Amino acid sequence: MKIAVIGTGYVGLVQGAAFADVNHNVICVDKVEAKIRHLLDFCEGKRNDLPILEPDLPRLVKENYDKKRLRFTTDINEAVKEAKIIFIAVGTPSNEDGSANLTHVRNVAAEIGEAMNYESDAPIYKIIVNKSTVPPMTYKIVHDIISEKTKNEFDVASNPEFLAEGRAVKDCLRPSRIVVGTANAKAASIMEELYAPFKDREVSILFMSNIEAEMVKYSANTYLAAQVSLTNVLANLCREVGADWRNVLEGVKKDVRVGRFVYSGLGFGGSCFPKDVRELIYSMGSHRPGTADLEYVKKIIEQNEAQKGLFLPVMEKYYSGLNGKRFAVWGTTFKPETNDVRESAGMHMIKELLLRGACVSAYDPSGSEQALFALSLDERVKPHLSRLTFVSDMYEALKEAEGVVIAVEWNDFRNPDFEQVKNLLKKPVIFDGKDIISTRQIKELGFDYFGVGRPDILGFSRK
Ligand SMILES: NC(=O)c1ccc[n+]([C@@H]2O[C@H](COP(=O)([O-])OP(=O)(O)OC[C@H]3O[C@@H](n4cnc5c(N)ncnc54)[C@H](O)[C@@H]3O)[C@@H](O)[C@H]2O)c1
Structure with missing residues (x-):
């Protein structure tokens, strides 16, 4: 045809x-x-x-x-x-x-x-x-x-x-x-x-019908986004009470009714979930005002936005302010195996660090070009771009940095050479936005570690 x-x-x-x-x-x-x-x-x-x-x-x-x-x-x-x-x-x-x-x-x-x-x-x-x-x-x-x-x-x-x-x-x-x-x-x-x-x-x-087909897509993505969002609410709670979500999950996942998007992280991104859930709320709300109570769905977006910024207050506190300090960010795509950086946690992190006066060295296996292009179009961030460098080697990004933020689970970030990471960073600190690092290993090497659904290492309190 x-x-x-x-x-x-x-x-x-x-x-x-x-x-x-x-x-x-x-x-x-x-x-x-x-x-x-x-x-x-x-x-x-x-x-x-x-x-x-x-x-x-x-x-x-x-x-x-x-x-x-x-x-x-x-x-x-x-x-x-x-x-x-x-x-x-x-x-x-x-x-x-x-x-x-x-x-x-x-x-x-x-x-x-x-x-x-x-x-x-x-x-x-x-x-x-x-x-x-x-x-x-x-x-x-x-x-x-x-x-x-x-x-x-x-x-x-x-x-x-x-x-x-x-x-x-x-x-x-x-x-x-x-x-x-x-x-x-x-x-x-x-x-x-x-x-x-x-x-x-x-x-x-x-x-x-046409309308039903149009609604299938929004409904499916809202379900999936809700799973991510609920997972992160529970993972955050686990961290707060001193439990590791990964272990908790083992007990939860055995129930076949529980879905696949159950790994803790810095929220969902990409070109679909955030956009589709927002559109379900705002396009349909205006289409038939007042017919459906979408407060529950709004919460999914609010929770997700907060999740992307999870590390920012803790970093502010840990470093007594971020102004003038350098950080490494690993990952700008919204997930591995794509070069799509739309609404990713890494992009959010880079923007927020720059807006808080920090310097950023960023690395991504495939999304650097897209990230730089998207950031150059962002009016808020544009004046701060001189404090951002993209490097072509993940270890290079660590030089002179106070700590590294892992924003996406590319395989290269799962098991880096921790000795090298420790030697290159000014102080060995990892903000693991995907809970992918082996905490046993870094504990032995004396890292400070902040995760999403795992208790922090060294007993630092975020409150
Ligand atoms: N990316 C995904 O994972 C995904 C998955 C399912 C559904 N969708 C949906 O599919 C649609 C497309 O998404 P995408 O990610 O491929 O978008 P995209 O931005 O990657 O691609 C859209 C393309 O359309 C082109 N275009 C725009 N106006 C045009 C015109 N007048 N004539 C010819 N070309 C034109 C643009 O130049 C661009 O290359 C969106 O509605 C998105 O929500 C996306």
């Missing part, structure tokens, strides 16, 4: 390549010329990296490009003309008030509508599939915008994406489920044909 995917980011590129891999004919579109150039240069062997880091994606993209099943362009007209199914996979960041910003979705809908007005002998019919995460009723907005631009026939289907960064290729090739929202039998049957190669005994296609 001929498919166009508009938006070639974390979702569009991976899903586009996955469709090509099952022999669909895919054309990926992005309005950012540099991104398309980057992708073409990669496919033609002129560079080794893709714009995003995702295990197995380089192979998937290259193989399908070579087989001429996957192409890239900035020309939406060409893509819409060729394709029967057009995916919208553009970003939907949160507005200042937390609601979903649909500017990109609206723009793409208008561009698709206009692009559908080409000369054709046969009647024109397209399915526009919304893959972006959007509030309920957005399918109607997309429908209305396209109707204003064209008289040709089309349907709008809602098809949320559930991939997780770091395992996106696996998730797209073997999805946990395929959700399709449409009221139209013809569109449903074409979508079934499109996804048939992904279907097997364990993977089913769930058909429902």
Whole structure:
């Protein structure tokens, strides 16, 4: 089948390549010329990296490009003309008030509508599939915008994406489920044909209404975010009462009803959980004011914001102020195996340390470039950037630093050379934002240790 995917980011590129891999004919579109150039240069062997880091994606993209099943362009007209199914996979960041910003979705809908007005002998019919995460009723907005631009026939289907960064290729090739929202039998049957190669005994296609499909994504992410948030409430409590959450968890996890997001840390980040939970609260609250009490959901966000800053008061106290002091931050991505730094704990830490007058040496195996770019766009942080350095070696970051903050569980950070860490830091102090360090070892070496769900070492009281 001929498919166009508009938006070639974390979702569009991976899903586009996955469709090509099952022999669909895919054309990926992005309005950012540099991104398309980057992708073409990669496919033609002129560079080794893709714009995003995702295990197995380089192979998937290259193989399908070579087989001429996957192409890239900035020309939406060409893509819409060729394709029967057009995916919208553009970003939907949160507005200042937390609601979903649909500017990109609206723009793409208008561009698709206009692009559908080409000369054709046969009647024109397209399915526009919304893959972006959007509030309920957005399918109607997309429908209305396209109707204003064209008289040709089309349907709008809602098809949320559930991939997780770091395992996106696996998730797209073997999805946990395929959700399709449409009221139209013809569109449903074409979508079934499109996804048939992904279907097997364990993977089913769930058909429902557009609104229900839109709500599945928000509901799933709110559940998952709530698990992280509750885990951290309990982990914080364990630390306070002198218990280690890891040991407590062993006893809790045996109950099969308890979920997977049960590891203590500095809260959730990334491009989905924070945004989707906020959008559920603020887009839907304004959609039908007063119909649902979302205070409980608001707490998830509040708890998470507080969790990201967990170490800041303790650091202020421990160092008698942070102004002028240097700290190392290991990790800027929101989790390992991605270069996505959106809303990560490491980024939060760097910003807050800079705003408190500290100097920061930061290291990340893959997210330094993205982090520096994002920080340079932050008006609050911009004036302080001269106190930030990114280094290309994790130990280099420790030189002259008062202590190190571990903000994400990259494997390199789990078991560093502790002797080297001790020798490089001014004083051996670890703020372990992921509870990944072997405390026995560092206790022997005389580190001061602050964790999330574990009691501090050396009996320092945070109060
Ligand atoms: N990243 C994830 O893990 C993930 C998972 C599931 C769902 N989602 C949702 O999928 C959507 C896309 O997310 P993403 O992370 O891929 O975003 P992204 O920011 O990585 O990519 C979006 C791309 O769309 C392009 N774009 C914007 N306007 C365009 C236009 N008019 N024409 C052509 N291209 C345009 C941008 O240049 C960018 O490359 C969001 O709604 C997100 O919430 C994301």
